[in-house]
Amino acid sequence: MGTGPLHKFPKTTTIQDTRHHHPRNRLTRSSCSRVSTAESSQTTCYPRPRPNRHFQALTSINNTHPAHAKLRRKARIFTMSKSTIAIIAAVSAGAGAAATVAMFSMRPGKQAEAPSPITTAPKPLSAPKPLSAPTPTAPAARDAPVNPAGLFEYGFPGPVSDLAARTALVSSYDRRLRNPHWVAEHITPQSLAQRDGDRKHSAFLEDPQVPEAFRAKLNDYFRSGYDRGHQVPAADAKWSQGAMDDTFYLSNMCPQVGEGFNRDYWAHLEDFCRRLTQLYPSVRIVTGPLYLPKRDPADGKWYTTYEVIGNPPNIAVPTHFYKVIFAEDGTVGGKVALGAFVLPNARIPNEKPLTDFEVPVEAVERASGLEFATKLPVQRRKRLCADTNCSLVIKEYADRQKAFTKGPRNPGS
Amino acid sequence: MGTGPLHKFPKTTTIQDTRHHHPRNRLTRSSCSRVSTAESSQTTCYPRPRPNRHFQALTSINNTHPAHAKLRRKARIFTMSKSTIAIIAAVSAGAGAAATVAMFSMRPGKQAEAPSPITTAPKPLSAPKPLSAPTPTAPAARDAPVNPAGLFEYGFPGPVSDLAARTALVSSYDRRLRNPHWVAEHITPQSLAQRDGDRKHSAFLEDPQVPEAFRAKLNDYFRSGYDRGHQVPAADAKWSQGAMDDTFYLSNMCPQVGEGFNRDYWAHLEDFCRRLTQLYPSVRIVTGPLYLPKRDPADGKWYTTYEVIGNPPNIAVPTHFYKVIFAEDGTVGGKVALGAFVLPNARIPNEKPLTDFEVPVEAVERASGLEFATKLPVQRRKRLCADTNCSLVIKEYADRQKAFTKGPRNPGS
Incomplete structure (x- = not known):
């Protein structure tokens, strides 16, 4: 568009879905496959579906x-x-x-089988599995008249997940949706007992480790109606000011519904995780967003719908959030109590049992495209909510709600 | 959920958005930030937005x-x-x-500046930039009471993009949406002149390089109403049967609207790319899906909505598709004519000019979270549609439409 030279195109261009016809209004068609060649084209169609x-x-x-x-x-x-x-x-x-x-x-078939136990014990404190991938053939494969991997002369397309290892957390960033893929933290009775950080001295920050074009911005949240919801909670990183500051990067935030969720039920879940350290000497928590489809009763089809905040639109508003919890017994190679929870990004009444949101870890994996415990042998696993009482403590927080507007306003807001 | 031991949870669990209240119906709230600590909680709110x-x-x-x-x-x-x-x-x-x-x-500010020219020439045929990331600290950072990276003892969460280098194409797969992130191909006058592959001998295949739990399945497309739309076209890989077979993996497919798009306008665009080899001795094309937000006139907010096909729902139906084209002059370090197009996954009338869909490469980058020409210095770039006539040839294909149902049915359908 425009007639200027290419390098004058602005860097922060945005394109949107401006189709007149909403995809939901599209007529159901039979399922077909086109194979076009220079000589001929052919199409194979399935009949219209019968409703199941x-x-x-x-x-x-x-x-x-x-x-x-x-x-x-x-x-x-x-x-x-x-x-x-x-x-x-x-x-x-x-x-x-x-x-x-x-x-x-x-x-x-294959999927229905229980996962076979892994007999080799994982190395403790191993470095992360590298983002391994087959090395594309460069130069061209033998006898091939083309070399698709030659593209990388111009740069590798990615996606890059901006893995960031900070003192308080490790995070992986989704450059397309401008939210984290996941954030990982570690809490212990000792780390929670140390109180050298204060949220009064922390400010919300755009993450300079994420390239400008893909960065979540403070302005995107401004007047959006959503909270800047910590994924690793600030309260889990009070052991030093630097650790607490780490949790204030927007790469550790997602747009969350405030009342009834971020400031209530979700906060109670965070408290539940901290209380686990009374039973387990070491607790690891992976937290992140989900974008789940919902069945439309009108046509019986499944649709994922999420708001995108910012002007121009920049940050996706997740439909749900997950927490995968690893509660360790403190011994090398010991038992790990594993729990996974998926909560809607919506007001949830306090009286709703936490176990209502418990899901198999595999459900979070399929929904997120991630994997959480591939190296944890089944014989080391316990189900968290069978091992302990998975319930929230509300009262403590309800009292705090009253003090919500009394505290000093956060300098980063 | 359930009382069985954790390892008996089925592998292919699926979770969906089942919130009663559609996010669009949510009331606009002021934007607030919660910072909760053990001692106190505080919330900072922005006023309700005025419409811009x-x-x-x-x-x-x-x-x-x-x-x-x-x-x-x-x-x-x-x-x-x-x-x-x-x-x-x-x-x-x-x-x-x-x-x-x-x-x-x-x-x-920074973004408005033209990108500064890169003075070091990229190495020809360089291997792809590794999926680099800072190595998380393991064991714990000095003096830190916790070690978040210890999580990786249980496996690295990912995301893994299943980079696959096949003879005809290189592809990167999105395990969450079960579509490619991108597919890259290379065509030349010579490669298109060779005719040793025939689509009659190719069959659509699930990609065994993608783990079962994240794989797009043939069944997901069955009776979905969408075509299994090649991203690298089969017709671009006729130089050998193996190359053509490479294009039939579902990791090279997206659900595409058939009539008026995959079998029509999109096919004409693929033909346009092939015709570029009459002017440029070497053409590289990167193709992939987009999921773009659309402004809802009812509330003025932006929403991304896409269907998810399969039962249980598995593959996202992209709202748009992009092609980024690198037309090379055949000399090392020579000029590259760069063009980017974004088309809606919808019926498009043949008379619509192709230039209507031309966008800056940066627009595709921001929408996809990818980067396409970071190593291509601006002084080597030309704008494709200024260098050549970006228009489709329709007639040839319209004739073929008539033969659509006459050909033999594809064995993979």
């Missing part, structure tokens, strides 16, 4: 019909189709709350 | 008011606010077509 009534029934159990009452409090196993077993764990919504239905499905 | 009328006017120029007629064919510069200059390139929609508005904004 089993599936519809399963995904609509979250309604208010009395016959579904029991389902709302219990996980059940259904026969979904000849080749699919679905376990639906549905929970009722409190007044005005978002409900959570976690659907776990299992396909026959 | 300049911005509203700019993003709604795609209507039919006569006063906006000129805008629809021309890029214009507006003063958007004190700190933002927006260049809006708006084009009119054909009858029944999706319109494309590309909005480029420029912030003052």
